[in-house]
Amino acid sequence: GAVVSQxxxxxxxKSGTSVKIECRSLDFQATTMFWYRQFPKQSLMLMxxxxxxxxxxxxxxxxxxxxxxxxxxxxLSTLTVTSAHPEDSSFYICSxxxxxxxxxxxxxxxxxxxxx
Amino acid sequence: xxxxxxxxxxxxxQEKEAVTLDCTYxxxxxxxxxxxxxxxxxxxxxxxxxxxxxxxxxxxxGRYSLNFQKARKSANLVISASxxxxxxxxxxxxxxxxGSARQLTFGSGTQLTVLP
Numbered sequence: 001g002a003v004v005s006q007x008x009x010x011x012x013x014k015s016g017t018s019v020k021i022e023c024r025s026l027d028f029q030a031t032t033m034f035w036y037r038q039f040p041k042q043s044l045m046l047m048x049x050x051x052x053x054x055x056x057x058x059x060x061x062x063x064x065x066x067x068x069x070x071x072x073x074x075x076l077s078t079l080t081v082t083s084a085h086p087e088d089s090s091f092y093i094c095s096x097x098x099x100x101x102x103x104x105x106x107x108x109x110x111x112x113x114x115x116x
Numbered sequence: 117x118x119x120x121x122x123x124x125x126x127x128x129x130q131e132k133e134a135v136t137l138d139c140t141y142x143x144x145x146x147x148x149x150x151x152x153x154x155x156x157x158x159x160x161x162x163x164x165x166x167x168x169x170x171x172x173x174x175x176x177x178g179r180y181s182l183n184f185q186k187a188r189k190s191a192n193l194v195i196s197a198s199x200x201x202x203x204x205x206x207x208x209x210x211x212x213x214x215g216s217a218r219q220l221t222f223g224s225g226t227q228l229t230v231l232p
Contacts, residue, residue, distance in 0.1 A: 032217035043207065043222045044161075091159055097217055104151060105220055107161035 002028045004096050006108035013084055014116055021079045021111045023094030029074035030096035034105065035067075038091040050077040084115045119143065120210050122223035129198045130231050136183070137193040137226045139208030149211045150191040151220065152182065156204040164206075167191055198230045 003026040013019050023033055031052045036044040048069050049057040056069035066088075068080040077096075081088055091112050095105040121140045129135035141150065152164040167175045167182045175182040183192040195202055208223040 034219060043224045044220075046219050046221075049217075049219060093159075093161065095161070095220075103149070103215070104163050104166055106163070107153075110159040110161075112159070 002026075002096070002106045004094065004106045004108040006094055006111050008111060009109060010112045010114075012114045012116065015085050016083055018080055018082045019084055019113060021081075021092055021094075021113075023077045023079070023096070023108050025075045025096045025106075028096075030077075031074060033071060033077040033094055033096045035069060035077075035079050036093045036095070038093060038110075040091075044093060047079075081113065084113070086115045089113055089115045118223075119221045120208055120223035122208055122226050124226045125224070126227045126229070128229050128231055129195075131200060132197055134194060134196045135198055135228065137195070137206050137208075137228065138190070139192055139223060140188070140190045141208075141210050142189060143210065143212050145212040147212075147214050150182070150184070151209040151211070152180070152191075152193045153207045153209060154202075154204045155207060155225075161207075165193065195228075200230050200232060203228060203230045 005024045007022045011019055033050040035047045037047050038044045046059050047062045050069045050071040052071045052074050058064045066082055071077040091110050093110040095107045097105050119142050148169045150167045154162040165175050165177045165180045165182050167184045174184050179196045181194045205225045205227050207225045209220040211218050211220050
C-alpha cells in the first residue's frame, strides 16, 4: 500500500511553545490530507481536512488559530500547534487518500505530543 | 446520533478461534464505504478491509471478512483463526458519498485480546 510518514514521532515541549508536525505521502500525490487527534483509549477525531493549495477546513470546535495547517505541496502537509498547553497533549495522526483500489486512507505512524 | 457504533469495548478470543467484532452505522446517503482498521499498541492505523454500499458480495481479505447486512446497517468484522498478533484495537469507519477526499468517521473501537 501507499506510505505516509510523520515527523517527529514523539515530541515533548514546554507550555507556551509551538510544535510543527510534518505529514508526507512518500510514493503518491495527495491533494487531500486529514489530521486526527486521539486521546488515550479513545477514537480518532477529525480535526481538519487539508487541501493542497488552499485553506484547510476545520471541524467544529477546533481552533484554526491554534492548530495551523499548511498543505504547500501534493506530498506535504504540516500541523503547527501554537502556544501549546498540557491539554493539547495527545496522539496526532495524519492520513492521505490515494487512488488505490478502495480509495482508502493511508495513515501516518502518528506523533505523540507531550506538553509539560 | 452516532454515525458509527461499536458496542463492544473489549473482546477476548482464544487463539485459533474465530471472533466477530460488531459495527453498526447510520447514514441517509445511498453511496458510502465501510472500513475496518487495526491499531496495535504502537499507534499505527492498519487498513484491513473495505465494503462499498453497492457491493453485492461480502468483502474478504485473507483471514478477515466483513459480514455486510445492508438492511440492518451492520458491517461486522470476522477474524478467522485468531493469532496472538491480532491483539489490538479495531476501529470501524464510514465514508459517506463518493470520492477519496471525503472524511472518515470512526467508531469508538473494540480492544481485542487473543489468549494463548
